[in-house]
Structure formats: structure tokens, C-alpha cells
Amino acid sequence: MSNFVQNRIQDISATISVLLNIILIFLILTKSPKKLGSYKYLMLYISLFEILYSILDVVVSPVIISKGSACLVISYIKNSMLSQTINIVLHTSYCGSFGTSMGIFALHFIYRYLTATGSKYISTFESWKMICWMLIPITYGIIWGLIGYTFIGPNAYTNDFMKNDIEYVFGWDIRDTIYIGPHFYKTDSLNFTWIDKNAFIAAGGMCIILLSSIITILYFGVKCYKSINNMVKDRVSTSSSNFKNVQTQLFYALVIQTIIPVLFLHIPVSVIFICTFLELNIGLFGGIVTISIALFPAIDPLPTMFIIKIYRDAIIGYVRSFLHYTKIFPNKNCAIQSISNHPKDISTPNS
Template identity: 50%
Template sequence: MTLNTVIDLTQKISAVLSIFLNCFLTFLIICKSPKQLGSYKYLMLYISWFEIIYSILDVITSPVMFSHGSILVSIVYIKNSKIADWVALILNSVYCSFCGISMGMFGINFIYRYFVSTGSKYLKTFNGFKIIFWMMIPVVYGLIWGFIAYVILGPSKEIDEQLSEPLMLTFGWEIQDISYVGAYFYQIQSDGSLIIDYKSVVSVSITFAIVFSSFLVMCFCGIRCYIKINTLLNITNKHNFSTQSKNLQSQLFYALVTQTIIPVILMHFPVSTVFVFTFLDKDLGFLSGITSITIALFPALDPIPAMFIIKSYRKSIFGFFKITKVKSIQIPRN
């Protein structure tokens, strides 16, 4: 199987799983959430619905990340589709925007858990309509990333010239059969000299800063949450929280930790690696395509930790399968 076939197959399978699991998690959040969950359930719904839309967009665009030397592009293959080139460019930019939104959501998730575990006065900013402010932060991240992709990093003849051969060797695609957005850091001139394309450097630096800021927020808030929750669990008599509330906070934290490992491995690390190698003019070639696979897997795997770590959700799932099993072995009476 060729790399583009593996990527396409992974994206389709992951999308189906993501839509099913996130819809099921939505049901659990709405119908089976404990009262102590509070405003956090709205964040969980926000993330689940986002991941459903993200998966649908992933199938429609089937983007492929590709790196060649100091060139990094997100490619949409349009030869066998009815999508016009300008539509593909917009969809590709929207897809990049969704990558930015996902980075912002990771940070907001951890900030909320940090406020809860520390009893911060700022926790009230997540109540009522105020939570919309927090939900808009990832949107701003996404708008910045999407704007950069569409306005600054659109197709160019310089990238066309350099990508034609490696694109054919790696995927068997002609340059006219694709739509892409991308950066070209060190451009080769006709006399063999190199010039730095500062718009590419600045643009990718901004997107990398979005990835890095998300990672830093998760690390800072995650460590503080871990320390605080352990304190609450070990010194129960000195706090006003009930044992049930403390156990819930512990469940939410470990769900969050698990949900963080998934994006770090599938999104933060691969995307950062491709950015750094391209900036250093190191050719990753087909290996950069693996990033498309890991990003596609993210929305399919992300809902699983919450479904099984949060006790009320886990009991509902096990109860459903128990009922199903009992019904399947019932013997009809004469």
C-alpha cells in the first residue's frame, strides 16, 4: 500500500470511530453526568462536537502533510474530486484553522481543572455565559492559524518548481493535481544562492508558538493540579469537599492526563518535529506524511479516556453491555 492510500484509509476509519464515540460521549455527558461536574460538562460537549466536525472535515479534505528540505506543505489531492482549486484552498486553510483550535482547547481544559483544584476565584468566569469567553480563545487561535495559511502561505511558483519531482516520487502526483498551503524557508535562486523567505519564517514561528504555548499551559496547570489533588485526597479532614467530590476531581484529573498524553503524542510532538526539521532544512520526505496519520487518529482516541475513567460514565457503559448480554441469552417461555 502506498503512503497516500494508508493516510486516506486511516482518515476514513478514524472519522467513523470519532463520530460514533463522540456522539456516544455526548449522550453520556448530557444524560449521565454527576451534578458535581458543573460547568465542566459544557467544555466536554464543546470538545466532543468540535471533534465530530473536525473528523468530517478531515474526510472531506484528506490533507497530507509533506516536507521536502525547507518546504512544508499541507496538500489536498483534487484530481479525482469535483472540488475546485479555490474551494480546496479554503478547505485546507479551514483544516489548518481547526488544528489551531485544537491546540487552544487543550490549554483551556487544563486551566479549568487548575481553577477547580486550587479553588481559584477565577473559576466563576466559567459560569453562565462567561464560559463563552473561554471558548472563544481556541477560536482566536484557529483564526490566526487559518489566516496565515490562506493569506500568507498560499501556493507559489517557487514551491511548485521544487515540489514537482519529490511529489511524483513519493505519491505519484503531478503538481497540477493538488492544492496546498505551505512555507518555503530557504529559497533556491537561479544562480544557486539561497534567500530566506521571512514571511514563511514569521508565519510558521507564530503557528509553532501556538503549539508551544498550548504545551506550556498544559504542563504548568497539570503539575499544579496533580499536587493539589493529591493534597486534597491525603488530607481530607482539612477541606470542605466531600469524599465523593474529591473522588470525582481525581477521576477528572486522570481523565485529563490521559487525554493529554494522546494529543501530545499524536499532535504536539509530530507537528513540532516537522516544523523544527523543516526550519533546519532537514528533509523528512514521506516520514512527514505520518503526521497526517497521527492527527487523524486523535479525535477517534480522545473521547475514550473520559468514557472509562469517569465512574458514572463507566458504570453506564458496563450497565448497557450487561443489559444487552442478559437480553441476548433470554430463553422465550412457552
Template identity: 40%
Template structure:
């Protein structure tokens, strides 16, 4: 909910032009000062990093629950603080790298000045942003690799990859365990296991499609100096959709939840 509220306040737009990737916040006619909006832009990036860390912890928990591991107890006592630290650390690293390594600069302003005016009709002084500019065009027409952008983007890429690997690895392990359980249990238990299985598959696909793949594509295109333009704005839409869509698989697929929400009659029809 905090992430969604921040999204409404900041209204960020992801924009890509060749090797430039920016999360832009339009500051004109906004009652919040541009300096604070820049901080909120960094906080928005922090929330995105927290989400990445949360996915990993969620799928580790699901796996431990599926196999009835003794380590599941770590979620039920004071040791849960260690699990909670994972998304917190993720968010701090992601937000800090964006805010300090990918901050606005003169080179980015010059590259962005005409692009913003032609694409959105905005003046550069009416906007603030965060993001990398890998290959900076010099006055003589040559290119200079920006070290801060490379470091910041590398950190982000590694964190996306680690989150994606955790989802895929523990998701597959859960799938294998649930498949085995479905073969060995009674029809009633089998029905519940199949619901959990389909909820797991759907909840695995949603963050991968809405978060991991769009971010990876935008970063990959920019790294190779390829232009996505306003198409990169789709990423802003998918990120905004995620908080609303993420809970739906469990709500609609698992019968107990469906019955509670919609009542017995609708649940039986489904």
C-alpha cells in the same frame, strides 16, 4: 465532529521535504473545485488552531475547578464568551497565517513538481497545498530565505508553544492539588480523586503526543533543512486520531461514566 468531517472531505496529507512543509490536498477526480479545496485546506488549519486554543482553556478550567476558584464562575455566566474567544482567536490567527502567508507559489511548485511525481505519482497541477518553504533554491543554486514562510512558521511555533505551556503548567498544578486532596480526604473521596487524577494525566499526554510533539518535530526538521519525507505523513494520522481518542480517558477511567456506558457489571470488573 466538524473537524472530523472536514478531515474526511479534504483528506489532507502532511508532507515534508528538507525546508518544505506542506499540507497537500489532491484535487484530481474531486467534484469540489481546487479553489474551494484550498479554502477548505485553510479551514482545516483553522480547526487545528482552534483545537490548540481549546486545550489551554480546558486545562485552565480544570485547574480552577480543582482549587474551587472564585474565577470558576466566569464559565457559568455571560463571561464564558471571553473563554470561547480564546480558541476562536487561535483558529483565526492560525488559519489566516497559513492561508495568506503560506499560500502556493511558483517557487514551491518548482520544488514540489518532481517530488510529488516520484513519491505519490501525482502531477503538480492536480494538487493544492499550504505550507512554508524556508530556504528556496534559486536558479544559480544559491538559497534565499522566504520571509513569509519564516513569519508564518514563527506564528505557528509560538502558538504551539503557548498551548503546550498552558497544558503543562495547569496540568502540573492540577496534579499537585489532586495529590494533596488525596492525602487529606476520606477513602471514598480519595477513590474519586484518584480517578480524576489518572484521567487528567492521560488527557494531558494524548494531545501532547498526538498533536504538539509531531508538529514540533516536523517544523524543527524543516527549519534545519532536514528531510523527513513521507514520515511526516504520520502527523496527518495522529491529528485524525485525536478527536476519537481525546474523550476516552474520562469515559474509561471515571467510574460514573464507565457505569453509564457499559453497565454496572463491566464497571465492577474494572
């Protein structure tokens, strides 16, 4: 897949991501019921991160290239108006943002579980302590970025090993690039192969972050699902139908928001690590992963926007009003009531 095609897809994905997340931020600020509580700020935090992530993706324009036991996330900076130092910071921040996203997923599911079970610890999200919770993903990102730049950043051996392939595939001089990526096994002029300990240290640290996110999502996701099921079973009266609807919305949003990062982030990155470790050339898969990572922030807002009823109704209302006032759909009956008059059927945080 050509670099031009990848960049255009990244640009389009970033534009969609910024637009959708701005719309979601507007809905969160204007349509969220008061009972949503501090979860509103967590959703805003996630949306703002995804906007920043998308902007970084466009500015850095990373691509993935592999050869043998080396796999690099690389950016071309020759035509950049920014200094090399700033480009290094941006590239490292982009790589670190993947670690931040891992922390955000974990935090998201921890909050969901505490809310569903009515845990006393949910109060820690309703005070200044929420800042401490939000610092966890940022810490994940800083650690990921520092590990990458310190242990698997540019070095003379990898430059010599990859320069011909980079020039052949992209037409770039490696001196005009910035990259981060492991090179597990190295060979000298006598064909003696040794293990690069820095690559294994970096891979170990990143795998710990990745696995901690996956384990947290699975553990709290399953416990949250069981808790919701138990609560719904306990409320069998007809008056609890609204409660059941709310919990169903929460469950579907939870499931989809688990599938999205697993499919677009966890699995692709895990496959790259495994293939590189086993010296399996990923070929076109590197381009697919680059696009997959870029698509994630453009898709992630959709479950919240369309599964959560109060947000979905607001979007439908705005679309119908737009069609009515632009005479595309002039039937006056299609204009629905203002969402502010719509009964608020959300009694618990449920994005």
C-alpha cells in the same frame, strides 16, 4: 506509505471518532450529575469540535510531503465536486483546526485548575462569559489558518520546486492540488540561497501558538495536580473516601488527556518544523504524522468514557444489556441496575 493506505486509515479513524464522540455526547447529556455544572458544556464543545475535525480530515484528505527545507500539507482536488474556492476554505480550515485544538487543550486545563482550587474565576464559566472562553480556541484556529494561507500558501517558486516530487510520489499534477506549508530556504538559477521571510513569519506565529498551549498545559496541569494532592491529604477521615476516589479519577483522566495530545499532536508537529528548518528529509515520517493527527480525535474521548466512573458504569450497563437481550450472554444475573439507580459518587467536575 502509500496515499491509499493513509486515506483508508484516515477514513476508519474518522468513523471511530464520530461514533465515540456521539456516544460521549449521549453520556454527557444523560448521565452527568447536576454538580458537574458548566464543565458539561465544555466537554460537549470538545466532542463537537472533534467530530467536525474528523469530518474535515476525510473531506480534505491531507497528506504531508517534504523536500529539503519545504514541507507541505497537501490535498488533491481534481476529482472534487466542490469549487476551488470552497476547497481552499476547507483546506485552510483543516490546518486552522490544529490551532483550535491547541487552544482547546489550554482551556481544558485552565478550567480543571480553577475547579480544583475553587477559584472565584470559575464563575466566569457559569455565565455568558463562558462564550468568551470558548472563543479563545476558535481565535487560535483562525489565526493559525490565516497565517498559513497568507504566508505559506501556494506560490510559483514552491510549485516549481515540488511539482516533480509530488508527481513521482502521488502521481498528481501540482496544478490540481492545494497546499499550505513552509519553504524556509530558496535557491535561484545561480545557486544563490536566500531565506524566505514569509516562511519564518508563519513558523514564528505557529510556534507561539504551539508553545502557549504546551506551557499552559504544563503550568496548570502541575498546579492542578498539587492542588488535588493537598486536598486529598487534608481529608483524612473515612467519610472522605468518596472524595478521594473522585479526585483520583480526575487526576488519571488529566494525566492521560495530557499524554494523548503531546504524543499525537505536539511532538510530531514540532519534529516536522525542526526537521524542515534543518533541511532534514522526514521521508515516511510525514505519513506517520498524517495518521497520528487523524488518530487523535478517535482516541481522545476514551479517557473520559472509561476513567470517569459514572460514564464507565453506564457503558458497561448498556453492553451487558445488549448481550443479555441478544442472547449472546443470556444469564439474567449479568444485567446490572440502571445507572440512574447507581449512587452518584461524583461531587466535582472530573472529566
